[in-house]
Amino acid sequence: MKKIRAGIIGASGYSGEELIRLLLRHGECEISFITSRGYANKDVSEVFPRFSHLGLKFIEPDLEAIKSYKCDVIFLALPHGLAVEFAIPLLNSGHKIIDISADFRLKSKEQYKKYYKEDHPSPELLNIAVYGQPEIYRDSIRKAKLIACAGCYPTSIILPLMPLLKEKLISTNNIVVSSGSGISGAGRKVDLPYIFPECNESFRAYSPVKHRHLPEIEQELANSAGINEIKINFIPHLIPMNRGINSTIIADTETTDISLIKKVYDNYYENEQFVRVLTPPKLPDTKNVFMTNICEIGFVYDEHTGKLIVASAIDNLTKGASGQAVQCMNIMFGLKETTGLT
Template identity: 50%
Template sequence: MIKAGILGSTGYAGSELTRLLMNHPKVKIEFLDSRSYEGDTYSNIYPNLKGLVDIKCSSIDLANPVELDNIDVLFCALPHGLSQKAVQEGVKRGIKVIDLSADFRISNPSVYEDWYNVEHKALHELKTAVYGLTEIHRENIKTTQLVANPGCYPTSILLAVYPLLKEKLILTEMIIADSKSGVSGAGRNPIDATIYAQCNESVKAYSLGTHRHTPEIEQELSLMAGGQVLIQFTPHLIPMTRGILSTIYVMNSNNLKEKDLVEIYHNYYKNENFIRVLTGGQLPQTKAVVGSNLCDIGFKVDERTGKIILVSAIDNLIKGASGQAVQNMNVMFGIEEMIGLQQMPLWP
């Protein structure tokens, strides 16, 4: 059995990790860390897990985290800035670490510090981290000790654009992504923007040109393209609990037809269990992926404007966070990638 520990277990990402790992036949959870709920029974915080996860939460002292000596993998579901010390301790002990924060996603520490206003104090570990977009970096994930789990918006955008950028079939100068997310993406702590009376029956754009996922997206797009790529990225908050729908506009510089796109995407993703390429006029919708680790991708050629419109849908808490973390754990330990992630989407 793989012995796992979760830091920050009572946030939404941590709770999904807990739910998924408790159902994983090859994993045993050794501890659930929470500073806010130390000593509380986990199922009292998340009543959906009553009788299933009745572990008491503990607060791990990162100055002397002896609990890390008894595990094989550490999941860090902490806010950015707080994961660095935890990751250092895990790496030092030789265990595998999967960080769900932004601390190790951006390879250039100066860029990270500019966007997150936090000093990076784990530069050695940053150099060794592998960006954990599983379908693209699987081979490197197999051999690394530290995975930087991608953000939710980047996952939805990068998987959709990857085949066209990799094949150099679109212009890198014009990529526009319009993404919409449910309110769970803002986390469990209440903030003004997610109060029911203010977000219900309302849709709003936010962080125009300044969203912190932008440098992460651009870093990976640039690696795909083999040169610098900038993106116009606009996120929106919509009044639903979970899910992300991204609509991405790119120039059809090679006059591709829809049959060409079908062939290209099929060739790239035909062996991927968690990516579904929709054809025949079907387009992704969040309802069809919620509760699963799936990413649905569809497309449309707009011959009038000379653009390709890409659409993707994921569950932001699963494929966009905890499910992808479990997928990466499976790859790191050399076990079947789908184990513990075979839940079908909920409908309706």
């Protein structure tokens, strides 16, 4: 079988590095080119020494040069706001696009402007893009030309809540989410709040209101619940570790039967290779999902407050970004979903 030819635009960040790692071991895919404005013409091993055997150089993100590689799929691993520059011309030239940024995740241009403080540069693409959460939108992903990969925090929240909302086992009101992320979630940049002396021996909340992932989370939770709008409290925290996300969710419920909740989770996820549902009272641990494409889910019922407490753990760079992108690629091209990911 002919291998899938893949290109990566913006591969010098952590998500780009993770994407290279996963595609190198994929078996059914080969990397045709890797771009970086900052490292153009440098060997990839100069930036990521672990890829010394790759023999590839970063190239300038020149559209005509990119098109000349005749790739089957192109991954966009760019900072916010830059994906449109490449997505439109590459879609017009027949390429399939998988975007790891947040540029196409929201369906509402008004919400985009509210949270990103600017008009969306190509609002017509918002309804064309398929939200890249394979466990929910697998059939749409299979036929998609443009995939907007689900974000890291959203993945850790949507996957544990979707079955409960669909089956109306929890209230859509008063949902509170407390999430913690490793430092790599802030990106590969030199920025004072994220350097070692500031983060080590530290645990702090940030952006407890109007976090940019909030509208994405609420959009997908509302879809799961079958309602127009849902509002949650989402409080992210920075954890002094390299990678991983743990989300703890508190929701009102009238269901005290833990076995029923477990049965619902099993019905939704028993055939999913990348969702692991734990038996109460076991709860997720980021160590269990380190460098994997797995989302681990656990839950307990608190008799004292009548609340359901649900927790999840993912690797923010794998299931929260590049692993999910590869999973989407596998679906698009009719491959086994686990290819290159187990």
